[in-house]
Amino acid sequence: MTMPIDPSQTLEQLGGQRWPDPPPDTTSLVKAVHELRRRPVGDLRPDELARLITQDVGLPWLLPIAARILCDTAPGQAAGGWYDDDLLYAVVTRNPRVWEQFPDLAHELRRAVETLVDLSRYVRDEAETFLGSLPEAPTAGVFWAAPESRAVWEALPPTVMAAIARCDAERLEVERSRVVPHVRERMTAPVYSVAHRFASWERLARRMEPGWAGEDYYSISAYGNDLDSRDALEQVMRALPAETGEGLLPQLLGRLDARFRASTLPDPERSLRLWARPAAEGPEEELGEWWRRKPVRAPWTG
Known part of the structure; x- marks a missing residue:
């Protein structure tokens, strides 16, 4: 730590x-x-x-x-x-x-x-x-400080895990296309996996809630990255099997969104946009609501 x-x-x-x-x-x-x-x-x-x-x-x-x-x-x-x-x-x-x-x-x-x-x-x-x-990767892995996401992951059915694996495989190819060959050969999993996206979104929700005891440094640019991860989850949810319906992942995302909403306020002035900008270009009205809100307790101020 x-x-x-x-x-x-x-x-x-x-x-x-x-x-x-x-x-x-x-x-x-x-x-x-x-x-x-x-x-x-x-x-x-x-x-x-x-x-x-x-x-x-x-x-x-x-x-x-x-x-x-x-x-x-x-x-x-x-x-x-x-x-x-x-x-x-x-x-x-x-x-x-x-x-x-x-x-x-x-x-x-x-x-x-x-x-x-x-x-x-x-x-x-x-x-x-x-x-x-480097020493071995930490046992907490991608789900550090994200217990709710970890619990859901352990209960996901095979059909959903297969869909997640397909999303991760596509993401891995994108990331591998951006690096030199000798690095590409070592990459076996994407940096921004579906699990990473969910865990990051949960950690952000927790950071903004009272009682967060995390000890890692968190910058406003990291906040923007986490909002980008939430954007990516929209694509993930569309890629899930139709029969998933109101299953575990949609329910998890709904709960995390609610926690984010409870810890933020509307920001019609877009006061954070100078420091936290969406990676994808597009009309303002098409952005997710998370880009139009600001934290009650800014997690990057310590």
């Missing part, structure tokens, strides 16, 4: 340790590290995170933040979007033993890194070394 992170606090506050001022004749790097330790971690830019992580400073708090940025931006990288190679390099070059402390985080980061394409050689070599050194 990662440690609780309050983005308004500095590394000095989070770690409970204030460093003395550096000597006047010290290097610019040392001065910069001291200064960055006194800045709120939520205000640190990716290049500043990379500088601190490369120096192994504040890893229990900064690795989750950096990994979330990398995971959030990975889907767009294959489509030609910008990706922070320097931050990726800083993260994947940490001592492999570091990841033994963060098995869930390592598992999530692994799945994101495996989808990346056209990395520069110096980063690609380190990324492959990172993938080969």
Whole structure:
């Protein structure tokens, strides 16, 4: 598990340790590290995170933040979007033993890194070394912090599981088409599986409810990704066998939607659209209602 992170606090506050001022004749790097330790971690830019992580400073708090940025931006990288190679390099070059402390985080980061394409050689070599050194995936797997989805999955009939397998197979081919051959050969399951979509939607509902005790860092861009996952579930439901009707999955989705609705308010001004945008282009009126609501308790504010 990662440690609780309050983005308004500095590394000095989070770690409970204030460093003395550096000597006047010290290097610019040392001065910069001291200064960055006194800045709120939520205000640190990716290049500043990379500088601190490369120096192994504040890893229990900064690795989750950096990994979330990398995971959030990975889907767009294959489509030609910008990706922070320097931050990726800083993260994947940490001592492999570091990841033994963060098995869930390592598992999530692994799945994101495996989808990346056209990395520069110096980063690609380190990324492959990172993938080969990771500890085993966490036993909680895709359903971590999603007990209701897990319970439903264990009770699904074979016909529904077969339909889900077909959806996952189609998604896997999409994801494999975006990566280089040597990575493609290792991909045996999609990053964004049907189970992942349901579990992510349940976790979002839980994040916005009172009493959420999760300790992972969650950004507003991750919120947008979760809304995109809800969009994808519309296609999943259409692909299910007709006889499913009001079966377990539709009932689960209805309950999760109700929980989301109960923790949000109408947002006619689309106040979050600058930070959380739908991946699919289309008329505003065709978007799901989740894009037209905002959380009562914003999960990305700690």
